[in-house]
Amino acid sequence: MQQKLELGDRQNLIKVKEFFTKVKLLNEKLVNQVNKNMKKVIKGTVERPRLSIFRSNAHIYAQIIDDTNATTLVSCSTVDPEIKTQIKKGNTCEASKLIGQILATRSVEKKITQVIFDRGRYMYHGRVKAVADGAREGGLEF
Structure with a gap:
C-alpha cells in the first residue's frame, strides 16, 4: 500500500x-x-613528462603526458585488448602492477626513462601504488 x-x-x-x-x-x-x-x-616537460593515473571502480588507466606540447606520449589501461587477455579483473592490484610494467616498457621503447608521478586526487595506496611499483620495476625513474 x-x-x-x-x-x-x-x-x-x-x-x-x-x-x-x-x-x-x-x-x-x-x-x-x-x-x-x-x-x-605538477607539470610535465619534454625531458621529464608526467605519469598520470586515473582509477575507476572497474579499471585503471595510466598515461605519460608532455604538458608543454599537451600531448600524450604513451598510454596503457586495463581496457586494452592485449592486456585484457592477461588479467581476470581490471580492478585488482595485480592488474595495476601489470599496467605499470607495460607502460614502462612502452615508454623505454620511446626513450623515456624519467617521469614525474601524478597520482591525481587518489591516495598513494593500493592500486595507485601498484602502478608506481610496476613502473619502477619496468625501468622508469620518478
Whole structure:
C-alpha cells in the first residue's frame, strides 16, 4: 500500500532533494579545485613528462603526458585488448602492477626513462601504488 504524501511532506521531500543536490555540486567543485591545484604544482616537460593515473571502480588507466606540447606520449589501461587477455579483473592490484610494467616498457621503447608521478586526487595506496611499483620495476625513474 502506498501512502499519500501530504502537502507538508512533499515540501520537506523537495527540500531534502535540493539539499543533497547542493552537497553533490559542492563536492564536485572541491574535487575539481584539488585537481586544478595539483596541476599547478605538477607539470610535465619534454625531458621529464608526467605519469598520470586515473582509477575507476572497474579499471585503471595510466598515461605519460608532455604538458608543454599537451600531448600524450604513451598510454596503457586495463581496457586494452592485449592486456585484457592477461588479467581476470581490471580492478585488482595485480592488474595495476601489470599496467605499470607495460607502460614502462612502452615508454623505454620511446626513450623515456624519467617521469614525474601524478597520482591525481587518489591516495598513494593500493592500486595507485601498484602502478608506481610496476613502473619502477619496468625501468622508469620518478
